[in-house]
Amino acid sequence: MTPGPTSPRRVVILGAGHGGFQLVASLRQGGFDGEIMLVGDEPALPYQRPPLSKDYLSGKIGLDLLLMRPEAFYRDQRVEYLAGCRATKIDRAARKVRLDSGQTLGYDHLVLATGARNRVPPLPGIQLDGVCYLRDLAETDLLRERLAAAADIVVIGAGFIGLEFAAVARARGKPVHIVELADRVMGRVVCVDTSRYFAAAHRATGVEFTFGAQAESIGGANGKVDHVKVKDGGALPADLVVVSIGVVPNAELAQSAGLAVANGIVVDERLSTADPAISAIGDCASFPCRHAGGAPTRLEAVQNATDHARCVVDRLLGKERPYTALPWFWSEQGEQRLQIAGLTNGHDRVAVRGRIDNGDFSVFCYAGDRLLGIESINRPADHAHARRLLAAGRQISPEQAADESFDLRAAAATRAP
Amino acid sequence: MPRVTYIAHNGKETILDIAIGTSVMQAAVLNGVDGIVAECGGSCMCATCHVYVTEDQLSHCPEMELGEDAMLDGTASPRQPNSRLSCQLVVSAQMDGLVVRMPEMQTE
Numbered sequence: 001m002t003p004g005p006t007s008p009r010r011v012v013i014l015g016a017g018h019g020g021f022q023l024v025a026s027l028r029q030g031g032f033d034g035e036i037m038l039v040g041d042e043p044a045l046p047y048q049r050p051p052l053s054k055d056y057l058s059g060k061i062g063l064d065l066l067l068m069r070p071e072a073f074y075r076d077q078r079v080e081y082l083a084g085c086r087a088t089k090i091d092r093a094a095r096k097v098r099l100d101s102g103q104t105l106g107y108d109h110l111v112l113a114t115g116a117r118n119r120v121p122p123l124p125g126i127q128l129d130g131v132c133y134l135r136d137l138a139e140t141d142l143l144r145e146r147l148a149a150a151a152d153i154v155v156i157g158a159g160f161i162g163l164e165f166a167a168v169a170r171a172r173g174k175p176v177h178i179v180e181l182a183d184r185v186m187g188r189v190v191c192v193d194t195s196r197y198f199a200a201a202h203r204a205t206g207v208e209f210t211f212g213a214q215a216e217s218i219g220g221a222n223g224k225v226d227h228v229k230v231k232d233g234g235a236l237p238a239d240l241v242v243v244s245i246g247v248v249p250n251a252e253l254a255q256s257a258g259l260a261v262a263n264g265i266v267v268d269e270r271l272s273t274a275d276p277a278i279s280a281i282g283d284c285a286s287f288p289c290r291h292a293g294g295a296p297t298r299l300e301a302v303q304n305a306t307d308h309a310r311c312v313v314d315r316l317l318g319k320e321r322p323y324t325a326l327p328w329f330w331s332e333q334g335e336q337r338l339q340i341a342g343l344t345n346g347h348d349r350v351a352v353r354g355r356i357d358n359g360d361f362s363v364f365c366y367a368g369d370r371l372l373g374i375e376s377i378n379r380p381a382d383h384a385h386a387r388r389l390l391a392a393g394r395q396i397s398p399e400q401a402a403d404e405s406f407d408l409r410a411a412a413a414t415r416a417p
Numbered sequence: 418m419p420r421v422t423y424i425a426h427n428g429k430e431t432i433l434d435i436a437i438g439t440s441v442m443q444a445a446v447l448n449g450v451d452g453i454v455a456e457c458g459g460s461c462m463c464a465t466c467h468v469y470v471t472e473d474q475l476s477h478c479p480e481m482e483l484g485e486d487a488m489l490d491g492t493a494s495p496r497q498p499n500s501r502l503s504c505q506l507v508v509s510a511q512m513d514g515l516v517v518r519m520p521e522m523q524t525e
Contacts (some may be wrong), residue, residue, distance in 0.1 A: 022456075048458040073449050083422050303463075307454055310524065322498055339462070380461065380484025388491050409490065 007317055008108030009034040012097055014087050014253070015113030016040025017049065019070045019282030019305030023111055026313040028077045036079045037105055039097075041086045044137055045071060051303060052140045053164040054332050058171065059144070066137070090257035092275055109316055112254055112273075112280040113309070116247035116300060121156070125218030130225035131241045134161050143219060143242070150174055150240035154228045156215045158185040160331045162244035163202065167334035170205045177208040177236050179228065181245075184329055187245075189329070191350055193363050194375045200303050201336050201359065210236075249284045261288060264298040269322040271312050279315075282310035290324045291390070292343050297309070303328050326391040328383075339383035340389045342373025351398035353408075354379060362386070364401035371395050383410040419513035424523045425452045435508045441517060442466040442503035452519035454496075459504040464488045465524055466503040468517040475499055477511045494520030 011027060013020045016038050024038055030242045040046065048065040055061045055257035065303055074081045082099070089098040090110065098107045106128060118133045143165075147153075155162045155167055158180035166176045182188075184195035185202070200211060216231040227235040249264040259273045264286030271279050273285055282305035289297035306326035314321055329340040336359070347365035354361035362382040363375045374386035389396065389412040400406040418434040421441055425431075429451075435444040443451040445466075454465035461484050470478060476502065483504050489496050503517065 025454075050458055050460070054430060064447060070449050076449070225506070302457065328462075329460060330457075330460060351465075380482075381487035384464075384484065384487035409487070413490070 007032065007034065010054060010107055011035070011038070011109045012037045012039065012105050012317065013108035013111045013113055013116050014039050014097065015282070016042070016046045016081070016083075016281065017115050017305065018066050019112060019115075019304045019309045020111070020113035021046040022115065022309035023281070023313060024077070024079050025069075026310050027316070028079075030313055030317045032317060033315075034108075036077075037082065037107075038074075038079055039082045039085050039105075040101065041084065042136060042138070043084045045069075045074070045081070045083070046138060048302075048331075049135075054168070057134070057140055057147070057165065058145055058168045058401060063137075067125040087253055087409065090253060090278075090414065091282060092244055092257055092278070095277060099170060102353055105237065108277065110278045111312060111316075112278065112284060113305070114250035114284045115119055115251045116283040117245065119246045119248050121215070121243065121245060123215060123218055125220060125225065126243075128218055128225040128241075129148065130220070130239055130240075131218060131243060134165055136179075136279070137246070142414070145203040146240050147172065147174065148264050152237045153177070153240045153242065154179060154215075154236050154238035155242045155244060156228070157243065157245035158182075158199075158209065158211075159244055159246060160186065163198065163333045164331060165242050165244065166207050167200060167205070167332075169335075170202075170207055175206070175208075178202075178208050179212065179230055179236070180213070181214055183211045185209075185215060186331075189340070189344075190338070191347060191363050191365055193286065193352065193356065194351060197268075197356055197359065197377060198333065198336065198338070202333070212309055213297050218407055230286065247283065248269075249286075249298060251284055254278075254280065254284075261330055262296065264406060268298070272307055272315070273314070278351065279312045281305060281312055285345050287323060289343070290322075291326055292345075297343070299327055301329050326387060328387055332336060337378050337380065339376045341376075341378060341386040342371075342375060344373035344375060347372050351401040353382065353401050353404060364396075364398060366398055373403075385409050388412040419508050419510060419515070421508065422514075422516045423452070424516065425450075426516045426519050429481060437508055437510060439508055440504050440505040441468065441515070444508070445503065452523070453503060454523040455504060456524075457504075461485055461488060461502060461504060463499075464492045464502060467492045467494065467520050467523060468501055468503045468506075469497055469520065470499045470501050470506075471516040471518075472499050473510075474515055475501075477515065479509075481505070490508070492520065493522040493525045496513055502503050 131371035214231040255261040344365035376383040457463040
């Protein structure tokens with residue numbers, strides 16, 4: 001692909017996570033010859049986030065294997081990477097971005113890939129030493145150190161991150177107690193069967209849960225945390241508290257520039273804001289999702305960030321298309337592997353393929369007769385087939401889904417064998 | 418260290434000495450070898466580290482698991498009998514001399 005006559009000459013990308021990095025890589029891969037400036041607020045080169053809560057936290061891999069690409073990549077690809085910088089203001093009329101370093105960058109096209117930040121609950125004691133998070137590298141480095149020394153751990157929030165962390169902590173033999181406001185794990189994203197299975201799997205490894213419970217305060221002595229108090233409950237001893245109650249999109253910069261914000265930066269199906277010179281991608285963007293009936297959707301996923309990036313690059317290079325990619329997600333929690341294809345929110349009926357009691361099953365989630373998505377537990381082949389099936393817009397009935405003699409691979413095949 | 422040769426779609430060759438236990442994908446990314454995308458970071462989730470292994474060396478590679486087999490159904494470039502996901506090719510002593518070819522595309 002060669003850049004079209006209307007391609008911008010300088011693309012500035014705010015945010016050097018998965019979306020920002022993919023944008024850089026795809027621009028050059030697509031033949032973009034102009035200037036690329038990538039602005040990241042962390043000191044390290046762009047790195048992969050998923051392993052932070054898994055192999056990096058457990059010490060299995062180091063920073064070298066986290067990096068998206070070695071330093072030479074940025075030099076060879078003529079990418080100016082501004083590390084440790086944050087944008088403070090967008091001047092849309094002048095097409096300029098001001099950074100906290102004092103520098104001002106002009107742009108022809110600006111991509112907001114600012115991601116999201118930890119949701120911090122307004123709890124007394126939240127600032128105590130020993131209260132940790134798990135989103136970026138610095139937080140993970142600190143957590144890794146604290147985990148090694150911890151005697152009692154409380155996790156607030158039973159989402160992907162909290163559970164992935166708990167699995168790593170249990171593998172080290174550390175006592176873990178998870179406090180969750182809802183009545184089940186991962187309640188926001190998975191069906192009841194999947195929640196139930198994962199809660200049991202974590203319990204079997206020694207994780208304790210308190211559901212329907214709100215952390216009321218975090219207490220400590222000499223500035224260091226020593227317990228978490230649960231509303232209408234007792235105090236749980238803790239010298240390490242991990243707060244994992246979700247994230248907030250980083251949309252303030254867009255908002256102060258007069259762009260629409262509603263649970264993220266509002267973009268159209270091409271991922272453009274109302275300003276044609278500004279796009280938004282990844283965790284910070286709220287887009288009309290074809291796989292959610294066109295409803296405004298904000299997703300926190302590597303797939304979403306990288307596919308968004310490719311869609312924007314195609315537009316910048318003169319091959320505009322709507323964003324239609326199928327969302328998919330994964331989580332590794334100890335020995336358990338969860339893979340989700342599609343968005344299963346709003347389902348009213350499920351069909352189970354495989355054996356839940358063997359920890360080897362997929363749950364096909366339907367709204368009426370319509371297949372919304374598939375949650376696969378320790379069943380990667382189902383997941384791979386499910387993605388192709390959904391991406392092709394094909395349907396199979398709940399009866400077919402539950403019948404293990406039904407050939408899922410053939411139903412999903414997008415090319416002749 | 419076992420030596421692995423990567424041949425890009427355009428014919429460009431890169432030879433790497435890889436520590437045992439590192440995957441063919443990880444070594445490629447660490448050394449900036451073009452043609453391996455590895456979007457999911459090696460979780461066998463994305464099929465963007467697709468390679469063609471020289472046929473008579475397939476038996477030196479780790480056995481293919483069901484998940485990889487299924488992911489390979491969805492590669493951007495055609496699957497061949499010698500297709501593998503390089504994140505699953507963890508280098509061992511008997512893989513010394515391995516030659517892998519990169520497909521034309523890793524993403525649609």
